[in-house]
Amino acid sequence: MPMTFTMEDLQKRLQERQHKMTPQRRIVLQIFLDRPGEHLSAEDVHGILRSNHSEIGLATVYRSLELLNKLGLLQKMEFGDGCSRYELNTTDPSAHQHHHLICIRCNKVIEFEDDLLEALEQDIADKSGFRIVDHQVKFFGYCKECQNSIEN
């Protein structure tokens, strides 16, 4: 089980860049800590806050997500559904970055890791001369459940 961040990490990283610790930022991070593995949009977060009776302005949600991303606590991603989504980073530097399988029938997003990807990246770098610093890999298809229900 990969380690995630703590509030102290948030505090420390905010201070390093002369930002301030605020209840809003703490609460937004806590939402992700409470939901490991979920890919939340700004609207999702805003809705969760609303249902928690801890309303925070939508603009502040956007600003907090962007900040937590810059601080390295959240990772930003796009699944082609028209909005940015965020998920908690792991603190484990040796962890492989995971990637996403997106079911085009039920819209489920599942994650995978695969060592072949590292080989692919190395191969691309060698052939192209690019110095690669990040990648995005998404596979679209039908998950097991949807394959079954199509057959029936």
Place this chain on the structure above:
Amino acid sequence: MPMTFTMEDLQKRLQERQHKMTPQRRIVLQIFLDRPGEHLSAEDVHGILRSNHSEIGLATVYRSLELLNKLGLLQKMEFGDGCSRYELNTTDPSAHQHHHLICIRCNKVIEFEDDLLEALEQDIADKSGFRIVDHQVKFFGYCKECQNSIEN
């Protein structure tokens, strides 16, 4: 050099779905035929039309791009610059789908093909049970030229 589509392909595919051949659709496709390998946004296309003295309403440009995509003549993609981009598909069914290396300094997009990707996809499918029908692979980094100018 991969084969691309012709106006006859457009005509045929339009008829199959009871759509009509219009000058606007013909002109939009021609723009892509004239610029193989370019990744054009709706605004790009609209600008080219403007400079060609063949103005077409922006809404029609959007509708044409979406239609050409549905007909399989164009491929839609996102590079994270806030707008959708399109490029001509090849007609060669045995061609490997190519992928993109995006320079995060000069924003150049270059394309690559790599057989390892097929292996990766097969591996993922085996492990996850997903039936994969499409994928998106983007690598972000520094192109050769930008690596050089950073060193200087």
Place this chain on the structure above:
DNA sequence: TTTTCTGCAAACGATTTGCATACAC
């Protein structure tokens, strides 16, 4: 007290839509 933050409302940019007219078939 100084600087950064928040919340609100207005602004934004890409894309979509409603509708009357024009055109392809």
Place this chain on the structure above:
DNA sequence: GTGTATGCAAATCGTTTGCAGAAAA
């Protein structure tokens, strides 16, 4: 002629921004 397409303007949607008041440091 019939049904689809176009052009325009207005609407939409996610996101960003300006600004005045609030709150961290």
